Structures are given as structure tokens and as C-alpha cells.
Amino acid sequence: MLMSRFFIHNVFILFILAHVVFADPVQRFPKPDFESGYERPILQTPDPRALTLEYLDVFVLVAALSLASYFALRKRSRRHIFVLMVFSLIYFGFWRKGCICSIGSVQNVVYALFSHAYAIPLTVVAFFAVPLIFTLFFGRTFCAAVCPLGAAQDVVVLKPIALPGWLNQMLGIIPYLYLALSVLFAATGAGFLICRYDPFVGFFRFGASFNLILFGAFMLLLGTVVARPYCRFLCPYGVLLNWMSRLSRKHLSITPSDCINCRLCEASCPFDAINKPVEAELHEKREKSIRRLSFYLVLTPVIILASGWGGSLLHIPLSRSHFSVRLAKEIKLQDEGKLRLATDETDAFRASGKSTSELYAEARDIQRRFKVGGWIFGGFLGLVFSLKLISLSVFRKQEIYEADRGDCYSCGRCFSYCPVGKEGVDLEKLKEKAEDKAKFG
């Protein structure tokens, strides 16, 4: 008994020496002697999930990406892609509870680059970079069968409708806005917006705030008619994937050989990602088109500057989302007597003994970051709007049915509609198509 206490006491002193902190005397105060031979229970501290399992996740990610790419580009099988997608939904979604996912990892990377306090885990970097690299080679096979958020929406697609083209184009801007905002928030340390408003993570975990569950349910319901609404009109990671996919070395093609313009695949894509043939003729004078295009080109720097300014104007309202800025505001209002109530936050701050000037300095520094970030944020959005306008003013001839390299999720739904085989038109298959009914829609 005595021995054990002696030992404990020494462990304590060692501990204190090792840390060279002014330890609370209570921390190292010896415990009572028990005559009855009482043994103190050991504090149970369950370990978090092992690191090796995190590396297993990366391995599964790489394997799933490889398989998805193989299924989409080589095997050309929707059925296989579907099965892999369900697996990903179960593994990355319900098993791994949707955390960490590649979509959210964007913020971790940005946060790590801008904050010295945060050392990003290697696995998170892998989750960020690996899908992008794969997309650079094979197109967005990540969206097709690996992303749990995409999978959750894909399985509920029931009767997809085609949205008007202009609406599609307009809503397509939102992901850029969301990405820019999320990056701004992550860079300033104001929080992880993408994770905060992830609509499906609540289902994966069987728990979230009421509003988030509501949002998720709404997205899933919407997803039965508007296929993959999150992927198309919100997903910030999709922006990066879109860019990578446009530059990809290989990409899924609807037909294994030459398109015969049979139109069978025309309505097969629920995501409006098939570019249809367009006649070469112009509907207006060529000069007019050129003038418009040059106008937009000249206007681009103006738009960028103007929207950069607009973004910088937002630094005050945006910075309020940062804890310290909000706290500083509350402390200030309290000191000015405009806020009578003390909140837990202000109480905790006042108990911490930190000086208000320190807090104000920190808050002002964050506001300054938001100001600089606001310029970049606005400028980026200006560039996006300009490029969108320019791309909508360029008219390119299109002769065949082709998957849109940026928007195509490589889901493979169109495969079964194409009557063309590797060796050209397969009449047998064409006949079969006409009679049989597609099974996987």
C-alpha cells in the first residue's frame, strides 16, 4: 500500500517536472489511505478509431476509384457502377458516417494552409487530392460510384425531369459561390461551412439538428425528380472536379465507337449532361456575335474589379460569423451598456482574464483578413460570371451526341441506350434495345 502511494507520488513529481507548469496543488495531492484494501478503479478511456483504419479508408478510396474508372471506361457497365455505388454509400456513408469526405476536405486543406495551429492529417490530404488526380485521368468517376453524398442522391432518382437550360446554367453558378464562401471561411478560421450544411450527413449518423434533417429530407425528396440536386447545384468540390474532368486524359464516352446520331440516348441522362448535335448555322449576324463576345471580353476586368469591391464590402457582415469577432462585439456592446445580458460566452471570456484589447486586436485582424479575402472572393466570382457569359457567347458546332466533359458524372446510365457496339452498329443489339426494357435507370 505504502509502496504504491510512494510510487504514485513520484510519478506525479516527475510529471510536474516534465511539464514545468505551475500545477494546481490539488492535482498532486496524495489520496487517502484505505485500510480495507480498497483498490482504486482504473479510469476507462476508450480509444478512438485506430490510425491504421484511417489508412484503410484511403486504400478503400483508391480501390473504389480504380474500380469505378474501370467500370465506366473499360467495362462500360452501369450495373457494376451501381453496385460499387451502393457499397460506397454503405462504407463511406453509413459505416464511416460521411466524415471525412472529399468535399469537406477542401476546407481542411485551406485551413491548414492559412492557420499555423492546424496540422492536417495525411489521410485528409489524400481524400482531397486522390479523387482530383483520378478525375484528371478518367473523368468524374468519383461522382459516379465513390462519393457517398452522390450515391445517396443517385439511389433516390425516380422520375427525373429536364430543367430548362437557362435555369440549369444559372443554378450552376451556386457551387462556385459556395466554394468561394467556404474557402473564405476556412481561410479566416470562421468555420467549416460545407460540413455545417451537409444535408446527408444527418442520415448517415442517424442524428443531426432538426433543421439539418429537414434540409436533408427536402434534398432527397427533390432528388426524386431533380436528379442529384446537391451535386449539380451546390457541391463545391464538384467545381474542382468539373475543371479536372474538362482536362482529363480519358473520359467515358456514350458510344464505344462512332456515334450514329440515332438519338436513343438523348433523354437518357437525368443530369442534362449530354451535349446534343447543334446545327452550324448562326441565328444572327456573325458581326453581332463577335461584338458581343469582345464586349464581354473587355468587360471582364471591370466585372472582376467591381465584384471584388462588392466582396470586400461584405467583410463586416461576413466576419460576424467568426467566434472572436462576435465575442468582441458582445463584449464591446456590454461595455457600452447596450447589451444588458451577459452570455455564457462573455462570462467565459471575462473569467479567462484575457484583456479586451487583446480580443479587439484579434477581432480586427480577422476583419482585416475578411477584407482581403472579400476582394479575392468577389474577384473570383466576377471571373466566374464573366467566363460563364463568354462561354455562352461562343458558338461551337456539335455533330454527335457526347457526354459533357465537365458535367458528366460517369454514371453510365447512357450506355444501355446506345445501340452501337465496339465493332460499329450492332443490329442485333439495336433490335434487342427496341424490344427489351432498360433495367437500370
Place this chain on the structure above:
Amino acid sequence: MNDKKDMNTRELFYVLAKRAVIISAIFASIMAILLIANFIQTQSVDPLNSKALNQLLQSLQENPQDEVLKEQIRALDLLARKAYFTHQWQIRTGGLLLFISVLVLLISLKYISSLQAQLPNFDDSKKENPWETRLLARRFIIYAGLGLFVLAFVLGVFSRNELGEPRKKDKVTFATSKELKENWPTFRGPEGIGHAYHTNVPTTWNGATGENITWKVVVPKSGLNSPIIWKKKIYMAGADEESREVYCYDADSGDLLWTKEVNNIPGSPNEVPDVTEDTGYAAPTMATDGERVFAIYANGDLISFDLEGNRLWAKNLGLPDNHYGHSSSLFTFKEKLLVQYDTNEKKQLFAFHTVSGEQIYATPRDDVQISWASPVLVNTGARDEIILNSNPFVISYNPDNGQELWRVKCMDAEVGPSVAYADGWIYAVNEYAVLAGIKLEGTPQTVWEYEDDLSEASSPVATKDFLFLASSYGTVTCFDAKSGEVYWMHEYDEGFYSSPIVVGDKVFVMDRDGVVHIFKAAKEFEAVADNELGEKSDTIPAFMHNRIYIRGEDHLFCIGK
């Protein structure tokens, strides 16, 4: 044959799937409704914090021996806990059931739609014209962009930065010393030394008859603080046991421009401070730096307004342990507000940033006794000094950083009068102590002392040649400022708490009955006039706009044209 059988099985599956859809849809909706109901229920009643239970616990506090009550509490507590854990179980199970039913629904629906799959029909009439689509898309994108821009503009322009713009030390605006001398910004005028620079003022009036009185207004709450004036506005503080206020009057009309309540100050004590009749709840005079006004009260509340009455900042310096009540007036120096905050517990000279209220320094003055005097600014030509009178030291501080510059030991007892300054000399006085003439040149030291007819509240005033001292016994003494030789002594009927003010070649001093005695600042006593205010007063008259402003017991008077 085979085909037919196949068809039949298909139909059977189709029907089955259809039923599965209906059943699972109904089941899922019920589950969803139950979960939502559960959610709403826990939002309204928290089983872990039930009112009934708390009430029972309350009554147990009153009857600790009531065994029945204890039993009731235990039963209710058990119920509440059961309810809580049942609720947890309901969420888990309900969620799982909902998930399974939705899964079944999805699979059946998919199956049905796969059976119903059709070949695409090519209805070209509905086909979008890519040209028009682009036109529309461009238009809507421009709208969306403009909309976002306007939204950002409105949000950005209309959101106020509560933190204020980053503080730039050199950007704080405040009045120059020249401007300060043109106004009446502090206790005993500019620099707090009792010199008026507006000398063309009336010398005769009568408050009772209204002779030469331009206007006279009632002041809502009393206060022994004196008016301060910036341009055309007069500021004063008033307070009683319950509340504290700041007033702003128009100098020309006497209209009360605004009144601001001083409340909601973090740390402001509920306790009422100890005060006496001679101090009250608002004894210290306010101060202004030409951009802002500042007030302090007997309970330690310190507040700042801009000239229009918008509150800038406020804080409480701690309820002062002061047996007469806090009375030291405020003083501004550049971007600093200086507060002599002497209490029995702690004596300090504070400097707060005038714009933000942040503390710049707090110089401890632990080796002096509590004092009721006010800071005085002295510019010796070489530097600015802020001089505090206290027992036993007169101490000079560098107003920029609060560092002590020098000290002279000459005082005693409970110090009330502030020091006088003229021509490189400081004069400190207190009853039961001495009147000390201190020469600042080189190492400051007492050159002469005088021990009779000393003042307990009234501060002396000096010119290059003379020093005038009014006492609470009613005497006014004129000294040679450099030698301490008494030139003359005149005895009035009433004593003085207010301090003499030098106005050109005359000296104005008001006795406790509100009679202002005017005499020449000269080697021989030469009375100019004695003017009644019509009510008692212990404040300092303010001289500006060729007028005199005096705060009486109840009224604020404006004397002159």
C-alpha cells in the same frame, strides 16, 4: 409457354411491389410524424428539468423531514428518467424504422419504374432551341450577378462595424490647447488652474431680481459639479441615489438639448455609495476634449458621450471606498482621459483612451492618503505635467505615460483643494496643513509656507505676481506669489467652497450663499462688486461668450447679454 409464365411472375411481382410501395410509404410517413412529434415534445417539456419535480424539491427545502414528499420526489424522478431514456430509445428505433421503410419504398419504386421503362419518345416540339437557351441563360446570369452585387452592396453599406474602425493612435481627433483655452472644458476652466480667457464679462447682476440674467433654467437632478462649455453647448451631470444623468444645454437659450441616462454599465454596483452633503452623487465636474464629453459619479460609473449625446463607452471603476464621496474632477489630455481615483482601498491615476475607453495606464499612488482634489495641467514650457494634490505629497506625473516626475512632501490631513499654477510656481494648500509655494525650476521644492486662514475646499488661484486664497471662514487673502508675503486679507460674511477665478485684472469668487465677490487683482484690496445669485451655490462659475454661467443649488444661470 415459358414467356407466359414469365409474364405472370412479372405481374405478380408488379402487384407485390405496388403494395410494398403503399405500405412502406404509409409506414414511413407515420414514423416521420412520430419522430417530429417526439422532437416537438422534448422541445416543450424537458424530462430532466421538470417543473413539477423542481417544485417538489423546493417544498422539501421548506419541510426537510417530510417523508411523503421524499417518496413523491423519488417516484417522479424515476418517471422523468424513464421518460428521458424512453425518448432516446424512441429516437433511435424510430429513426431506424424510418430508414428501413424508406429503403423498402425506394427499392419497390425502382422495381416498378424498371418494369415501366419506355423507350424515349422524340417530341421535337418540346425540344429547346439552344440559341434561345443561351440568350435566356445569359440574361438570367446577368440578373443574378447584378442581384448578388446589389445584395452585397446593401449588406456591406448598411452593416455597422460594432468594433469601430481600427484604432490609429495619431488619427484620434481632439481639440488643440488653443481651442481648449477658447472654451471652458474642465473644472476651474482650461488646464484647471482657474484662469478665464474671456474677460469681457458683466460685473453686476442680481439673480433674485433678474437683473442682467439672460436666462435661468431648473436642473433636473442635483450635482455639485460645475458647468463645462464647448462652443455653444453647456454640459453638466446630475444624480441622486437611484440614477445618474448627463445634461446638455444650449448656451444662448438655456434650452435643455438632451438628457442621457447613465445606466447599463457592466460592473456598476447596486450599492449606494457613502456620500455627504458636501459632495453628493455627482460632485466631479465633467470634462471635454472638444469631440467627446466625460462624466464620473460617486459610484464609480465613468461614461463618455459625443457632443450630440451618443453614448461612446462606459465602465465602472469599482465602488469607491470614500467616506465623503468621490469628488475629483475629470481631465483630458490629448487622446487620454485622466481620472484621479483615490479611494481608501487604492489610490490610482488612470488614463483611458478617449475613443475606446481602453485603459492606457493605471499608476498606483499607494503612498499617499485619499484625496478629494482634482488634477491640474501644467505646461512649464519644457513639458506637460499633471499635478495631483494629496497627503502628504504633491506629485507630478507625465500625462503621456503616467510616470511620476517629482514629488514634494508638504501636505497633511484630508486634502480638498487642488493646486494653483502660475509662472513656474505651484501652490498647494489644505486646511490643517500649510499653504506651500513650490518653485518648479530645477528640483521642485517648497520655497515658502504660510499657516493661517487656509482653505478646506476652495482651491487657490495664482497670477504671475499674486496668489489668492479664499477660505471656508470667509477670508480672502492675497499673497506675493514669489515670497509668500501677505499683501492683504479681506473678511466676508460667508465662507467659500467655490474657488476664485482670475478674469483679466479682476478676481471673481462666489461664497456659499451664491454671492459673487469681484475685486481687483492688485496689491491693495479694491472691491469691484458683490452680486447675489439668489440661491446657494458651491460650484465654479464658467466664463465664456462674454457671459458667466453659474450652477446654483437648483438652477443654471446665464449672466450677461
Place this chain on the structure above:
Amino acid sequence: MAEKTRREFLKSGANTAAALAVGGVAGLAIGIADRGKLVWQLDPELCIQCEKCATNCVLPESAVKCVHSYSMCGYCDLCSGYLEPGAKSRDTGAENQLCPTGAIQRTFIEDPYFEYQIDKELCIGCGKCVKGCGAFGNGSLYLQVQHDRCLNCNECAIARACPAQAYKRVPAETPYILRGEEAGRYAASI
């Protein structure tokens, strides 16, 4: 043909450039990356026991629970973490218990010592006992994120709500910020 090669060339150039960009960002991130894993934990020294751990976790039953440092405990009879402040007797009656879910078990050891154990199944992480123990006792009761329950969300919902900003990401090898002798467990490994 020439045009086609040029386009091919441009495309492959752009592809390489994009690959370099991704690789660059990833490389920068790897440069500051940690080979391990980070998990959320609550620093008990900063905790103000505001109850938000109990209500803000994404899980219906919070992953934050009370832990007990037996090495710091005084084994008191009159335990301010166990008994209501105004409790008239020191027995286990519901009217005397501080814990809203009765998650603290009191066992008699020997006169005058009692052992207090947290039943983790019942604990909801409200921190009421922590406040009681911290105010009058040795502070042996405190809150910790339980890693068998924590989902390690990328943005912890409690961390966002924490008024004292007491949550931080800690290495998964030392996933608890323990008090008393138990703290030595990690100290030895560092």
C-alpha cells in the same frame, strides 16, 4: 491533322498543368501535414460547465461524458458533486442527488470514505456535478469526449457552440486531456 495534334498537345499540356497544380497544393499540405490523426477533445481547464455539451452534439445522446479522476477524489461523504447543494441528508435518495439522470453511483468503502463512479450509459454530459465538484471539492469530476461514441466530425458541433472555446483537435495517440495521476499516462508516453 496538324490542328488535331496541336489541340492534343495543348490538351495534354493543360492536363499536366492541372496535375501539377493539384500536386502542388497537396504537396504544400503534406509539407505541414501530420502523419497521425486528430480527434476532438475538451480541455477541462477551460470548461465552464455550460451544459452545451449535453445538447449540442450531433448524436441524440452526447459523446461528452463525465469522467472521474480517482486519484484526485477525496472520497468524501459530503460530496458536492454527488449531493444537491441544500441536501439535508447524505443518502442516495433522489431528492439528494445532484445528477439529473442519477449517473453517479455512490458506494461505501470504509468509514468515512465513499467511492463515486460514473455510469457512462446514464451520463448525458451536462456538467452539473463537474461544477459542484470544482467549486467545493478537488475537481476530480470533469468532462471528456468519449472516443467510443464520438464520430469525430470534421467540424464538431459542440466545439462550434462552446462559449469558452475549450474544444480543440488533439492527436489521436493522446486523445484525452486527463487530470490528476491519470494525466501521467500520457505524460509518460510523450
Place this chain on the structure above:
Amino acid sequence: MRQTKNDKFLTVTIIVLSLAGLTYFGVSAIQSDHRIQRDNPFEYNIDNFAQSGASYLSYEQVHDFPLQADQAHALGVDDWDRIYVSDGNKIDMYDEQGRLLQSATAAGFIRALDVDVNKNIYLALESAVDVLDSTFTRQAMWPDLGSLAFLTSIAVGDTDVYVADAGQQVVWRYDKAGHLLNKIGEKDDSQDVPGFLIPSPYFDVLIDSDGYLWAVNTGRHQFENYLPDGSLRSSWQKSSMSIDGFSGCCNPAHAAMLPDGAFVTSEKGLLRIKIHNAIGELQAVVAMPDQFDNDADAVEVAVNSKEQIIVLDAKRQQVRIFQKKEGPT
């Protein structure tokens, strides 16, 4: 596979629904921006107890002086009313006004101190006693009590020196030369000695005017009076959260004695200073919880010859002096 018939209707519905959803989330987001103080349903509330007893408050603070000490721990007053305050390894002597008179450095962290009539200063370190004479030069260093010792208090009488050891939960009795005489307070049912129960490092000893030892058995909220041989003379006990007793797991944390044998007690948790008479009845309250900083530790107390209560407020780095209010209270 694509249906186009009801597309228009569906599109409009979706847009309307989306806008409604957006408004809902927008509004709730804006609402959540205005933070209001929510009630904490699990609040641990002792405000009632903190405020009780104000009617007994009959002392007031008359003076205080600042210390430049961030490790102020022990407090003592000699018969000439000079105040001794330790700062880590340092011992400082102040006059009543707070002027620093003399300083010295001890051999370790000073946990407690007392001064005898000859102005010798007895410093209780972690596990040993260091003795300085009136000129602040070391006279003796008594043998170490071993690594289990954790000294918290020392009381010096005419012949005996009592040292409270919270680590081993006993009081050591020495003569003035540093000879260990006996230990007091080990559980002994035959002599009705209950044994010290010290759950936290607060364990104070006092010597009354008759020279007998009083030890504060904090875990039992009990004051115990011992004969030099270690047999229990008398005791009194008061456990209560309210003003008339001692609260929490172990209180009072510190104590001092007035000449009439009344106890000045200082508690932790609910920081308050009270006076109990010799048989434990509450006589007066010296300071209420609101007179201390929120997160301060229990304050060390001492009594000077004017029966003023000297308080060492380590949190504020101050010595505060309280005195009975004049006139009717």
C-alpha cells in the same frame, strides 16, 4: 425514360418549394445570429447560499495593500503587527501600511509560516521546516519528513511547534529546537480520536491562549482540540451549506484565532470569512463571497493585536485588512 409531360408544373413547384426552404433556413440563420442567454437547465446554483448571512456581516475592509507576488501563499502576523507573506520561495515582511521591510529566501516553496514571540520565523516547506531568526538569517533546517509529507500549516507556541501534514494526515509536535516529540491525530478509537480526514491540501492548526492545539479536521468540518500527548480534549463540528456551517467536501480551508478563543474561518467554494465562537456558534461574518473574485482560491487569514482580520488575497495579489464596523450593526 425521361418524362417531359408535367415538367413545367414540376419545375415551378420545385422552384417555389426551394425558395420557401431558402427563406426558412435564411430566417433561422438570422435568428441564430442574435444570441440570447438561454437558461441552463442543468445549472448548479448556489447563489442562495452565497447571499445568505448578509445580516451577520459586521466587518468592513479598512485597508489593503498590493503585493508584487504571483506565488503568494502563506501569511503570518507577529505580535508587533507586522505582516509576513510568502511568494514562492521568498518571504517578505511588511508593515501595516504595506511597506516592504525585509525579505529573505527559504530553502523551498513556503507552504505555511508562523512567527513566535522572539520574532523567529518558522517556515513550513513541502516536507521540512525552515527556521529564520529576527534578522532573517537561517537558524536551523529541521529534518525532512519524507516524500509522503505535504505540510500545510504551522503553529508556534511558547514551547511547542505543531506542524500540520496533510499528506500523512497527522499533526507533528516538535519542541523549539526541532526535536520531533510525537504525532497527533491518528485514528484511535480507544481515545475517541476520529482521525484526520483531509481530502484536499487544506489543513490548518492553531494554538489557543492556553497553549493547546486546535486542528481543523476539514473533511469532517470539525475543529478538534488536543492535549500535547495527542488525546482529544474537545471538538465541535458544523456541516452546512448555509452560513452557520462549513460547506462542501472539506472546509474551512484556513483558520485563525481571536484572543477570546473565537475562530476566524476561511472557506473555499463559497469564499467567505466568518467568526465562530469557541463552541462553534456563528458570531459574525467578516466577508461575503461577492467580496472575492469568482475563481479565487480560499484566502489565508490571520489576526493582529488590534483584532483586525488580515486576509491574503492571492488572486488579487493583495493583503486586505478587515475590521469590526463601528457603532451598532
